[in-house]
Amino acid sequence: MDKPFLTVAEAAEHLSVSPFTIRDWLRAGTLRSVRLGTKRCIRIQRGDLSRFISCRSRGGEDDAL
Template identity: 40%
Template sequence: MTSDDFLTVPEVAQRLRVNPATVRRWIEAGTIPAVKIGRSYRVELAQVQAVIDGHRTTTPLTVGVPSGSVVTS
């Protein structure tokens, strides 16, 4: 395992497009396992991918007319 296998909180936030405070909350809640080094956390890259995989949706997103609406052209 190398230092490239770990990300800082800001790096995790950037990859997931969330606020770093959100990542810190997830770490404190145990949602994302992390290692505390000094005063900062490091998150294993594989754990970030696990979070992404755990939140994938299998239902296709649909955009369009709300159900029950009548569309005329």
């Protein structure tokens, strides 16, 4: 069973980009994330990552959300 949330590193590996690139997209609001737990760890929902990929593949970089 797939995990519902991915770490920044897992999302980066999935997209074959650097974790720094993922963090840039998160800061820009291009990719959504949530903060979980007392340490407020950043996690990316699989559905949000799928929507981001779909939008990027259609060329709609600014419409990823």
